[in-house]
Amino acid sequence: MHPLADKVLARETRATARACRLVDDRVGDYAAILKDLFPHTGRAWILGVTGNPGAGKSTLTDRLISVFRGQGRRVAVVAVDPTSPFTGGAILGDRIRMQAHFSDPDVFIRSLATRGALGGLSRSVVDVVRVLDAWGADVVLVETVGVGQDELEITRMAHTTLVVAAPGMGDEVQAIKAGILECADVFAVNKADRDGADAAVRDLELMIALGGEVAAASGRARGHSAAALHARAQGAPSPGGEPVEGPWEPVIARTVATRNEGVAALVDKLEGHRAWLFGTEAGAARREERLREAMHVQLRDALTDAAVAALGPALEAAVHAVAQRTVDPYTASEQLVAAFRSAGAIAPGAAVAPGGGT
Amino acid sequence: MHPLADKVLARETRATARACRLVDDRVGDYAAILKDLFPHTGRAWILGVTGNPGAGKSTLTDRLISVFRGQGRRVAVVAVDPTSPFTGGAILGDRIRMQAHFSDPDVFIRSLATRGALGGLSRSVVDVVRVLDAWGADVVLVETVGVGQDELEITRMAHTTLVVAAPGMGDEVQAIKAGILECADVFAVNKADRDGADAAVRDLELMIALGGEVAAASGRARGHSAAALHARAQGAPSPGGEPVEGPWEPVIARTVATRNEGVAALVDKLEGHRAWLFGTEAGAARREERLREAMHVQLRDALTDAAVAALGPALEAAVHAVAQRTVDPYTASEQLVAAFRSAGAIAPGAAVAPGGGT
Numbered sequence: 277m278h279p280l281a282d283k284v285l286a287r288e289t290r291a292t293a294r295a296c297r298l299v300d301d302r303v304g305d306y307a308a309i310l311k312d313l314f315p316h317t318g319r320a321w322i323l324g325v326t327g328n329p330g331a332g333k334s335t336l337t338d339r340l341i342s343v344f345r346g347q348g349r350r351v352a353v354v355a356v357d358p359t360s361p362f363t364g365g366a367i368l369g370d371r372i373r374m375q376a377h378f379s380d381p382d383v384f385i386r387s388l389a390t391r392g393a394l395g396g397l398s399r400s401v402v403d404v405v406r407v408l409d410a411w412g413a414d415v416v417l418v419e420t421v422g423v424g425q426d427e428l429e430i431t432r433m434a435h436t437t438l439v440v441a442a443p444g445m446g447d448e449v450q451a452i453k454a455g456i457l458e459c460a461d462v463f464a465v466n467k468a469d470r471d472g473a474d475a476a477v478r479d480l481e482l483m484i485a486l487g488g489e490v491a492a493a494s495g496r497a498r499g500h501s502a503a504a505l506h507a508r509a510q511g512a513p514s515p516g517g518e519p520v521e522g523p524w525e526p527v528i529a530r531t532v533a534t535r536n537e538g539v540a541a542l543v544d545k546l547e548g549h550r551a552w553l554f555g556t557e558a559g560a561a562r563r564e565e566r567l568r569e570a571m572h573v574q575l576r577d578a579l580t581d582a583a584v585a586a587l588g589p590a591l592e593a594a595v596h597a598v599a600q601r602t603v604d605p606y607t608a609s610e611q612l613v614a615a616f617r618s619a620g621a622i623a624p625g626a627a628v629a630p631g632g633g634t
Numbered sequence: 635m636h637p638l639a640d641k642v643l644a645r646e647t648r649a650t651a652r653a654c655r656l657v658d659d660r661v662g663d664y665a666a667i668l669k670d671l672f673p674h675t676g677r678a679w680i681l682g683v684t685g686n687p688g689a690g691k692s693t694l695t696d697r698l699i700s701v702f703r704g705q706g707r708r709v710a711v712v713a714v715d716p717t718s719p720f721t722g723g724a725i726l727g728d729r730i731r732m733q734a735h736f737s738d739p740d741v742f743i744r745s746l747a748t749r750g751a752l753g754g755l756s757r758s759v760v761d762v763v764r765v766l767d768a769w770g771a772d773v774v775l776v777e778t779v780g781v782g783q784d785e786l787e788i789t790r791m792a793h794t795t796l797v798v799a800a801p802g803m804g805d806e807v808q809a810i811k812a813g814i815l816e817c818a819d820v821f822a823v824n825k826a827d828r829d830g831a832d833a834a835v836r837d838l839e840l841m842i843a844l845g846g847e848v849a850a851a852s853g854r855a856r857g858h859s860a861a862a863l864h865a866r867a868q869g870a871p872s873p874g875g876e877p878v879e880g881p882w883e884p885v886i887a888r889t890v891a892t893r894n895e896g897v898a899a900l901v902d903k904l905e906g907h908r909a910w911l912f913g914t915e916a917g918a919a920r921r922e923e924r925l926r927e928a929m930h931v932q933l934r935d936a937l938t939d940a941a942v943a944a945l946g947p948a949l950e951a952a953v954h955a956v957a958q959r960t961v962d963p964y965t966a967s968e969q970l971v972a973a974f975r976s977a978g979a980i981a982p983g984a985a986v987a988p989g990g991g992t
Contacts, residue, residue, distance in 0.1 A: 307964060314962030564957070571953045571963060572938070578967035579937040579974070580930070595929045599922070604672030605929060606665060609936035616937070617975050 278305055281312035284411050289381060292411045296386050299403045310403055313410035320352070320409040321550055324434030324459075325419045331442040332466040335533040336542075337419055341377050343543050349414035351377075354404055355387040356397065356420040356430065384408060398429035399577055402570070405433070429573065431459040432566060436549045438542075440464045441480070443472030460526050461549045464542055468530035477528055484526050519548070519555040524562075583616045590615055636663055639670035642769050647739060650769045654744050657761045668761055671768035678710070678767040679908055682792030682817075683777045689800040690824040693891040694900075695777055699735050701901050707772035709735075712762055713745040714755065714778040714788065742766060756787035757935055760928070763791070787931065789817040790924060794907045796900075798822045799838070801830030818884045819907045822900055826888035835886055842884050877909040881916055941974045948973055 280298075283291030295313075298306040325340075327333050337353065344351045377383045386408070388400055401418060408416050420430055431437050439460040465476050527545050531538035553559035584591060594608040603611075638656075641649030653671075656664040683698075685691050695711065702709045735741045744766070746758055763774050778788050789795050797818040823834050885903050889896035911917035942949060952966040961969075 311962045568953050574963045574967045576938045578971050580934045595926050604669045605932045609932045613936050613940050
């Protein structure tokens with residue numbers, strides 16, 4: 277066991293922060309630490325919180341932390357939203373309000389910077405969440421803006437995804453529709469005391485209903501009773517306390533985070549999703565599907581890293597050949613894949629010329 | 635030469651539609667067709683048009699088609715935005731208005747459906763754009779909503795990216811900031827006759843100025859004169875007609891697409907970016923950077939396809955082992971990479987230990 281991994285498991289805050297940093301930057305013994313910690317993960321409930329800037333995500337996250345802490349749960353926050361006070365880009369009031377959490381040893385807050393174009397962010401988030409899971413978090417809140425290529429991947433890593441919307445944000449609902457609906461498990465219409473809250477809820481309800489019809493039309497069997505539908509629409513277990521079988525249908529809560537209104541009801545709906553995910557066959561199927569996706573992404577990243585390291589100059593040569601149009605990118609990438617595979621079999625690092633002899 | 639590729643080069647509309655379909659679905663001889671067509675690509679100007687639904691992207695795209703057709707240029711449209719009339723999800727008026735383009739043999743319109751979570755869309759778009767480039771498009775317009783993991787990748791494939799915004803769409807500018815700014819070359823503030831247009835332009839100007847300062851602070855040398863800056867701020871070549879060296883700074887145009895106002899000036903700004911991209915060292919550097927990224931993505935996809943095909947049951951076994959936590963995903967993916975590489979060996983079992991060999 278790596279000493280730093282040991283200290284994470286012993287819940288040492290500074291060591292955990294250091295492990296997060298190594299993992300985020302992919303330096304030092306980060307790989308060994310991740311491998312050592314992995315058997316100690318799987319306990320945390322990973323809760324994604326996403327939505328446009330200005331919807332009130334951070335305030336709501338702050339309220340959720342308070343509820344979870346009141347239940348005695350250890351909470352970690354991974355903030356990817358650059359406008360979030362958790363990432364440091366805070367107005368003074370926000371930081372003062374959150375001070376309580378920052379000094380609570382059972383709350384761990386880590387912000388991650390967004391990266392350049394070709395990702396790496398979702399990978400960092402996955403790994404940092406694993407560190408915090410091993411640290412003993414009961415709940416890991418992952419706050420993102422929900423825009424950008426990496427962020428939907430991050431959303432798909434969460435067990436439960438909360439999408440925060442606010443009334444009067446123009447075409448917000450349409451924008452959500454475009455990318456987020458497939459990932460949303462629970463919607464919070466925040467600032468629900470404002471004009472337009474009813475309209476926002478109606479829009480979301482319509483959207484969810486349409487989503488259901490599209491799913492039904494595309495042949496996915498649903499086969500649940502109206503009562504079950506209703507129970508699920510409430511985001512709560514059935515009267516017997518058991519979660520309801522069948523696919524999850526997103527539910528909506530109204531909140532006024534600044535006044536702490538509706539937050540307990542929101543947590544009930546989130547817990548309803550968690551009960552469904554861990555207590556039904558459909559939930560198990562979804563967890564397996566997500567795990568398969570995650571493994572594909574992990575494999576894809578590992579392959580790309582290994583290939584870029586192994587191919588180096590051959591890859592550069594391919595880029596230039598494609599630029600000159602002396603080779604097409606399809607043939608070039610096939611040749612690179614072949615070179616990567618045979619280099620791995622013969623001698624690591626020894627690039628083989630495409631079509632070359634023995 | 636594949637017969638279908640031949641027909642695409644002969645500009646046969648039905649054959650081109652068929653080639654697009656094969657390439658999009660990745661069925662039949664799609665790979666052979668792409669390889670045959672690639673040497674005939676590289677002529678088209680790929681123009682990305684993105685922005686939230688409701689900003690007026692489709693109407694503006696329609697106007698741009700008219701301008702380009704008036705110049706005698708062949709135009710292709712690839713519509714990925716599900717709310718766009720080009721994708722068929724049109725209100726009646728839109729479709730009637732666009733009818734002229736649909737029946738013009740020098741305009742080719744192709745819509746692509748959005749996919750499931752783990753992409754494939756950006757790959758399809760890249761390949762379909764290549765088919766249309768080979769078909770003889772002088773301009774390929776790629777219309778997206780600009781939200782979602784695939785869509786930023788699509789944006790990065792374009793030579794020139796136009797971001798369409800409209801006043802009074804709430805936190806639109808903030809939302810754009812979060813993901814799109816790094817990709818935007820030209821902004822159109824559409825519906826510029828509405829209240830709030832001046833504010834939207836000012837917000838964008840501020841955002842661009844801040845972006846420049848951030849870039850300067852992060853050490854990227856700029857080194858251009860105030861005059862050059864001003865020339866670039868106009869999105870126009872310098873007085874001598876030559877594009878200005880140095881990094882591109884996004885420029886802003888005001889348009890009222892429904893009344894065809896400001897469209898010619900917008901096209902001038904877009905052409906200014908094109909002149910920069912193809913006429914300066916900085917532009918050449920950007921094209922090379924994008925090409926390198928594209929080649930990385932192509933290699934990543936080819937590796938993943940080959941590995942998933944080669945590993946099949948081993949990959950499934952890894953998913954289950956990780957689910958049971960009998961292996962960590964880092965070790966599992968390393969093992970899968972090693973298995974993939976040695977399975978590609980000419981002589982199985984000939985693997986040499988690292989550092990060994992003669």
